[in-house]
Amino acid sequence: MNLSEQQWRQAILSKDSTIREAIENLDRVSIKIVLVVNKLGVLEGTVSDGDIRRALLKGLDLHSPLSDVMHRNALVVSPDMTRELVIQLMTRNQIYQIPVVDEKHHVIGLHLLDEINTPFIRPNLMVIMAGGMGTRLLPYTENCPKPLLKVAGKPMLEIIIERAKLQGFNNFILAIHYLGYMIEDYFGNGENLGVKIDYLREDFPLGTAGALGLVNPLPKNPFIVTNGDVITDIRYDELLDFHKIQSATVSMAVRTYEWQNPFGVVQTKGIEIKGFEEKPVVRSLINAGIYVFNPEALSVLVPHEHCDMPLLFERLKTKNERIIAYPIHEPWMDVGRPDDLS
Incomplete structure (x- = not known):
């Protein structure tokens, strides 16, 4: 939640408070809502400017209790509801504030539509691996680096x-090699996109992880790493928050991949047939090519030495570092076929 705890707690009043106190609160706190709770801190309802105006028109006065004016059964959300769902819910119901409550209906936060629609500026770095040869997309990549397709x-x-x-x-760093000058010419320092872009220039291919050994100085905070050919609707900010909550050293976004065997599978023991399964579906988790790294994770890399991600993860496992998976369900595409470019 973008709204600070100090801000939304100022908007809490007891149901014994008066309409006058609610008006004073609305003027002082300036978030256009009062959260009405009982003695146990359980949300009883909400009061807005409109609720007060309607109450005064009905003949209530400034000394009337909020219990007479509050909107009971107010729409609320749980703390684990995603940002997108909260925005959809608020937009669909044409509301600009929505309380966040726990399982016992205690108020633990407040979403404001204006605030939640404004991105929270992240100091965290994003490294995009954009140095590959793009051989799967030849001849398109003969004279154009794959990430510029x-x-x-x-x-x-x-x-x-x-x-x-x-x-x-x-803040972005682009790791470049093949036709890297074309990427630099296109993006420059990022000013045209309203961001800051630096570059890691590989003198020779360093693998899917080796370029990270060139990051200097090391970031102070966890940072995102993504392949430059992965198009997805994943929320990088939610992945980053998940990584922090889990106190991980590295987090890997993973996605379920399904493959159906085109044939009936026969299970045997010796020459005896024990079973038969018609065109079974095999499900597995695949690496989605998006990660969060703690800066210290890069200590297992040697600058200018070739290293692929599996080897990097193996080195971290040897050091008993915490490596976790972040399952994603969002649309995801590893661009590798000409049809993907349409």
Whole structure:
């Protein structure tokens, strides 16, 4: 929640308070809502400017208790509801404030539509791995680095940066190698996109993780790493928050992948047939190519030494570092076929 605890707690009044006290509160706190609770701190209802105006028109006076004017059974949300769902709920119901309550209906927060629609500026860095050769997309990548190929009319690297910017990320590092000068020419220092962009220049291919060994100075906070050919609706900010809550060293976004065997599968023991399964579906978790790293995780890398992500993770496991998975269900595409560019 973008609204501070100090702010929303100022908007709490008991149900024995008066309309006058509610008016004074609305003027003082300036969030256009009063949260009415009982002695146990349980939310009983809410009061807005409109509720007070309607009450005065009905003949109530400034000394009338809030219990006579409050909106009972107010719409509320739980703390684990995603930002998108909260915005949808508020927009659909045309409300601008919505209380956050726990399982016992105690008030623990407040969403304001204006605040939640404004991205919280993140100081965290985002590193985008954009140095690959793009061999799967030949001949399109003969004279154009893969991250500059257009998806739905826009370079995929620009799509990633713009989406991250909408979530409050403004500091980017692009790891480049193959035709990297074209990426630098296109983005420059990021000024045209309203962000700051620096570059890691690989003298030779360093693998899917090796370029991270060139990050200098090390970030002070956890940072996002994403492949430059992954287009997704994932919320990078929620992934980052999840990583922090879990006190992980590295978090990997993973996605369920389903593959259906085109044939009937026969289970045997020796020459005896024990079972038969018609075209079974195999489900597994795959690496989505998006991560959160704590700065200390990079200590297992050697600058200018080739390293792929599986090896990096193996080194961290050897050091008993906490490595966790973040399951995603959002639309996700690893751009690797010409059809993906349409």
